[in-house]
Amino acid sequence: MPYIPHTSQEIAEMLSVIGVDSIEQLFNEIPPELRSDGLDKIPSSRSEMQVQRLLTEKSMQDGTPLCFAGGGAYEHHIPAAIWEIATRGEFYSAYTPYQAEASQGTLQVIYEFQTMIASLTGMDVSNASLYDGASGLGEAVLMSVRANRKAKSKRILMPATVSSVYRQVVETIVKHQDITLDIIDFDRTNGTIDICKLKQQSEPFVALVIPQPNYFGCMEDVHSLTDWAHEQGAMVIGLVNPVALALLEAPGNWGTQGVDIAVGEAQPLGIPLSSGGPYIGFMACKQKLVRQLPGRIVGRTVDLEGKSGFSLTLQAREQHIRRSKATSNICTNQGLMATTTTLYLAFMGRDGLQKVAASCVQNTQALIELLKTSPGISFPFGTSVFHEFVITLPADVEQVIEAMAEEDIVAGINIFQYYAQDGLENALLICVTETKSTEDMAFFADTLNKVINDLTGGAQ
Amino acid sequence: MPYIPHTSQEIAEMLSVIGVDSIEQLFNEIPPELRSDGLDKIPSSRSEMQVQRLLTEKSMQDGTPLCFAGGGAYEHHIPAAIWEIATRGEFYSAYTPYQAEASQGTLQVIYEFQTMIASLTGMDVSNASLYDGASGLGEAVLMSVRANRKAKSKRILMPATVSSVYRQVVETIVKHQDITLDIIDFDRTNGTIDICKLKQQSEPFVALVIPQPNYFGCMEDVHSLTDWAHEQGAMVIGLVNPVALALLEAPGNWGTQGVDIAVGEAQPLGIPLSSGGPYIGFMACKQKLVRQLPGRIVGRTVDLEGKSGFSLTLQAREQHIRRSKATSNICTNQGLMATTTTLYLAFMGRDGLQKVAASCVQNTQALIELLKTSPGISFPFGTSVFHEFVITLPADVEQVIEAMAEEDIVAGINIFQYYAQDGLENALLICVTETKSTEDMAFFADTLNKVINDLTGGAQ
Amino acid sequence: MTQLNEAVIEDKLIFEASDFTRKSSSLAPDIDVDTVAKSLPEHLLRKSDLQLPQVGELQVVRHYTSLSQKNFSIDTHFYPLGSCTMKYNPRACNTLAQLPGFAGRHPMAHSSMSQGIMSCLYDLQNMLMEATGMKQVSLTPMAGAQGEFAGVAMIRAYHDHNKDDARTEIIVPDAAHGTNPATAVMCGYKVKELSTNDQGDVDIEALKAMIGPQTAGIMLTNPSTLGVFERKIKQIADMIHEVGGLLYYDGANLNAILGKVKPGDMGFDVIHMNLHKTFSTPHGGGGPGAGPVGVSGRLQPFLPVPMVALKDGQYYWLTEDELSLSIGHLSAWMGNAGILLRAYIYALLLGREGMQRVAEFATLNANYLLQRFADAGFEIAFPERRASHEFILTLRKEAKQYGTNAMDFAKRLLDYGFHAPTTYFPLLVPECFLMEPTETEAKTDLDGFVKAMELILEEAKESPEVLKQAPYTLPVRRLDDVKAARELDLNYYQSHAE
Amino acid sequence: MTQLNEAVIEDKLIFEASDFTRKSSSLAPDIDVDTVAKSLPEHLLRKSDLQLPQVGELQVVRHYTSLSQKNFSIDTHFYPLGSCTMKYNPRACNTLAQLPGFAGRHPMAHSSMSQGIMSCLYDLQNMLMEATGMKQVSLTPMAGAQGEFAGVAMIRAYHDHNKDDARTEIIVPDAAHGTNPATAVMCGYKVKELSTNDQGDVDIEALKAMIGPQTAGIMLTNPSTLGVFERKIKQIADMIHEVGGLLYYDGANLNAILGKVKPGDMGFDVIHMNLHKTFSTPHGGGGPGAGPVGVSGRLQPFLPVPMVALKDGQYYWLTEDELSLSIGHLSAWMGNAGILLRAYIYALLLGREGMQRVAEFATLNANYLLQRFADAGFEIAFPERRASHEFILTLRKEAKQYGTNAMDFAKRLLDYGFHAPTTYFPLLVPECFLMEPTETEAKTDLDGFVKAMELILEEAKESPEVLKQAPYTLPVRRLDDVKAARELDLNYYQSHAE
């Protein structure tokens, strides 16, 4: 009996202690007419060897393509030590640290995580993680509304330069609470928030979301945007890429006061792409908002001998205490990913993270240089970007992506599908991180040229 | 500076404590004319990311063929938990347990290893490991000579049914001590020791080596062989496959008295093939020979409060105490592999090991059945085998192996090269373990038939 | 004599070992940062200090390896945390899910390059449908609470779709997990709390009194968090359906009934599952989880996207393009895909036979433990009921007689090498321990646990102070939670600025 | 009050948790053993009991995870074990060496299917040649001692080949590692012990007196195990060569000189390296190691096989077919190939620059530690000499004055969270500590270690009993080694037969 350690003798003893004849009898409070007739459609159990073989085959079935897609999920080098340590049984198989004294490992790691996220974002305090960046942004919106109860509206200004999938997720999460998301258009020439249109906003709003870098890889003018929103009496939610923060100003220092809430996806910090999850949303805020933060928070305290230690704190915000009045319903979060992120930042250090960021920028510029000479490709937003950029193609973007896939390349993201009405015809979003070598970039450019040539019948 | 944690400030402080101006000065006792002019031919350092990419490519370069080779190295399923636990830093990065109190983890594991090996072999005591099976057999030969100082000869009877590579290794190890290895021929009809020729031995000898199963996969008549050797006043060294011992009688119970020394390769117990190493030699013996055992031994004892604990014991046999009079020069052994083996046996248990062994036998029989219908293939030794068997081919065995390699199959071992003068023309040694599915075996048989057909121009 | 001199190195924070002038890593690319930074817009560059630790690699390994040893975990301890299902987590689930072909796959990779993982998810959808008796499953929610959100949002979408907008209330039993009422509120509902009778069943009369055209639905878990099976479930379902409401099943306790009774057969319209419980994906010190939802036919159009579908032998993503009534996306892509993969692997390993055994032995272990505790003189909250996979013990007698409350027992258990059960939940049982041994614990460990509790009971009688000061043998003694909340220290650099 | 009741579960042996009627594993194939057994010859079947433990999988995980926590290791502790080079072991070396393409390769797979691993080994051969200044390297020896065996066997093969069979003696300094004399004997030589002078150098006069036509060779390590560099090495080499002998270099201390001075340039004819020291492959609680040998031109024909060679862009195995004078095979195939791979990865990570730094910082750390100990009032064995990568401290003064010997200091260090240095080796320094911090330790850890030793010295003065009873904080108190050797208990089932 896989995973069941009972011997038949033990089973007999246990049944006799309970005073029943069979295990079946233990289910006698379930009305018989409800009892299930088995699990026929579930396959029979397999040995670990069989499952290993099957899964190994499935994992290899699609090859290991060269990946130039980003758009919220980024391929970075993951130091080997990280997952070796994070998957140690003591981290991997522990529950939420309800018994603090028996969980100092996890608790200290999360306290360190909070400190690192606060440092990275330039904010005062961070929580212990949210599910992912997209749902985290949803939580940030809810939080801004909660924190701003006196506000005259529940309107959020949401730039179109925020990933459209993120916007969809936020919509799903906040729509039952009378919150409206008003989309702010982007400037067709440089791919950033259209400041003129933004400033035309006359109705009151609760908060402005500012992505940095934005979905197109372009850098928003975060200082003036932050100051403008604050002048309107609104809050600012900074949506940031944590690797970019090694080089770009921290949201805590945007404008004169800094943002109120910083949120984002920490996947780039040591977490594999893994088809989109498990990732980890991070969220940090100003000290004065700490009681509005959703999710777990770890605090440092002392034990009865005065020795320093850690425990979950401010639990009165949470669902298990506050129930229907909680700041959020989140319970299980992404603890193991917080551990991973902490390990990544500890191993890389300030220097390491800066170098990763710089290498992304350099490689991206290098690929842009290569593509500049490609016939038919244009750069609708120019080329001042972090590690992603948009090109428009002289051929059907979906066909290009498919043809590149044939050559074992994930070419990027078809963003035409999201911005069809914005004139971004056949636009492709391309990402280059430190993982790409000069040869990889040359291979990408050559293949793309070839593919376009084939698709356009050499018209380019 | 990878792996060097010193800051420049710290370096300065340290130099000043030492009282020198530079690190270079610390080498001033080395005669200047001897100083090296650098390491120019060694490539410049690479980042972990670069090395990962390079090694990943090298690891994939040769594919992942279906393996039907054995001959001393066997592919078995390795439960995932084993290496996850064995490579925990506390096991992986500890040294030999010289400070017993700080090494109870490793020491208890090895005590358990010794117990398991003793159980498996039916012997009284085991050591903590030797390098591998082949060198272990060399140590066993040396041990038999040491234990038999009164013997009139230093002659060892070494059957030709012992792997020829093993015999070569033993030769290398023992040849400086006036020990002679006399090869005992095998019976051409059943592939086991030629008992008639053996019994013709009239000169005294120190020990007889008995392999079970032997190199051809055949089972020796271990009981009568053991008794015969003992009757001659010689010792018996049993060379055994640990998986086979789940079904075959333990050397401790061969004949009326059992063997004196049991030795073998424990690689099949949870250790990857890994191009031949690291593997692990095991050795167990009768209690009365314990002081002749080479290598480390762990004993159970008590601490000063009477609590049970473990430490290295009988160290007076070893080189670091006994120096030139030691039982062996072995120092570093295969500790991590002993841990792995222990984990394997603990996870599989008696039942699991028996099932693995039975599955090997069953699969082997299944492939034999398939091959029986193959034109031109014959079975020189019949088909009563454990998990390996010999066939002779109607084509050049090396060419067959190469052609099978083209189809991503490791077809087996060319043993014609070792037994050319024994008439085993174009003989191939094939191994089938529990890892092979029905489809794998069918694929093997079909491919072999095709290859033979191609090579013989359809003559078969 | 045995004391150590005070100078023994205290465990530090990683920041305390940091020195910004240290450059020791082999892990970063070799590049001149300043040169590259010049190519970015000057006014957007980071001017503020980046306070990340600079520590040698070996020192980082040591720091976190040592920290890990300070945790209790299922790999090291018996961990009978009720409602959390801390069961054996086969290592193969992790190693296989981390295979490069899975770990390296970008979520936006073309589906023609994603057939391997998609086939796994598709199979998992099907297995979960069979296990729960629901019509269709969407895997995307990232934990139980998000599954609840998806479920209640579907209930709302259903009523909205029917223009039935008078339904403003969700009924939640008082014993329910906190996520239930919190979720209902996030979906814009008012919460009506339903009381429980002294047998742990829902108070049917009270229920009758509160339902009506305003009722959007009810959230139940069965067996409930009181560790007993709600016997009148069919009647409840009929009552709710009669007034036009829907039934939500909180699947956190699915371990108790896997293969024995299916939520679909009990009359539930929508359920979530906690794969990190029943399907043993790692709890990871707080997550990640996975909270797939399953629905009956009438809620099918509203399922969250994406899901995996199969056409002409090719798997593809089912999105809002085809499911126009979907409540939408809950995560940027396919939720915690890597966790779903682990659950799939576990399901393959268990298979049909193994799943049947889950509930059987979880229930056997719980009922055995219950009886042993009853025999040892502890008070069982619902002594006349069968335990499901968990049960409740109340220590109110001990609290009154010896002044040792449930928390004191819990802390002392840690000294004996056992993780404590869930304490003070459900809220309606005073001084309670919610105990869930799970099916993968051996009888000897259960016996050891009972023995420890007996010894602690002795201690409580003879020297209650021992309990009140526990634990003694852990890295820290009892921690001051009040101070933690009052004098907030959540960020090293902020609290230790100087 | 803080004591635990005696019932706390003691750590068991895996056998004590076993029950032969338990069948719980998912790890074995599903098969009826008895049926299969019938197909094998009855009289050869196992009749004797197979006493392997039958324990649940979770229980096995817990057992060994908990056991691991009882170890000190480089990943958890400062471990200045002299001559053992306990340095940082980058995790990538392990994860990459375990890639399926490497781990799954059968040693007899055709070389056309083995080009990846062979190219790694070939590159490693070349890097080691460059690092040591030798003409050719063979990777096959499986540890230092086997490398020594290979080396001395080559010396013998050389003399034999020259029909120079009067050479029956190998000279070994008294400070040498025990493997040196033991190896010489295994190769059929008599061992002549050479004394050391009070500066830690070889006694040249004594050497002069013992060499002659009977001298096959000398085994040296430089720096020696006394932690000092043998300054007259050139003179010694000339002396030995003059009488027709050869010089063997024990490379266990290569860490001290990597990139600074090469054994080939010192005049050595043959060397072994301990890759598990200098190249940081895992020590694994006692191994595996890897002990490649390098030779000058005249010993090249005798190298052990196989080696990797390159022809027309294809790698192939060089065996006795081409090297007819080879001393032969030392293992069934290519020694500890997987360990060689780890060393190769480490070498790539270090690169030329990193290798230079190894000796520099190993030496800096050792000399700093030496000076700090001298300043703290400890007696240094060779105070006038530079430390190499290690150095010796003698506690004979403390032993005499306080009755606390080196072992007592060692055991007390464990309480302070530091692994003890090597004790009582080399044998010629009384009450000695051989300390090797390695290059990967941070100054703060060295300072903490000195501080601990200072505190222990205080304790030795004030209450020597504290040391004599140490350790106190480990899983066991001081163990009784005498009992272990007298009342042998090496096998659970034998010692606990009933």
Ligand SMILES: Cc1ncc(COP(=O)(O)O)c(C=O)c1O
């Ligand atoms: C009964 C019950 N419902 C819901 C949840 C919430 O699930 P999750 O923590 O995965 O969000 C839990 C988990 O603790 C639970 O026990």
Ligand SMILES: Cc1ncc(COP(=O)(O)O)c(C=O)c1O
């Ligand atoms: C100086 C010296 N020589 C030789 C050896 C033997 O090496 P190994 O343990 O790898 O066999 C050692 C290892 O301890 C050593 O320190």
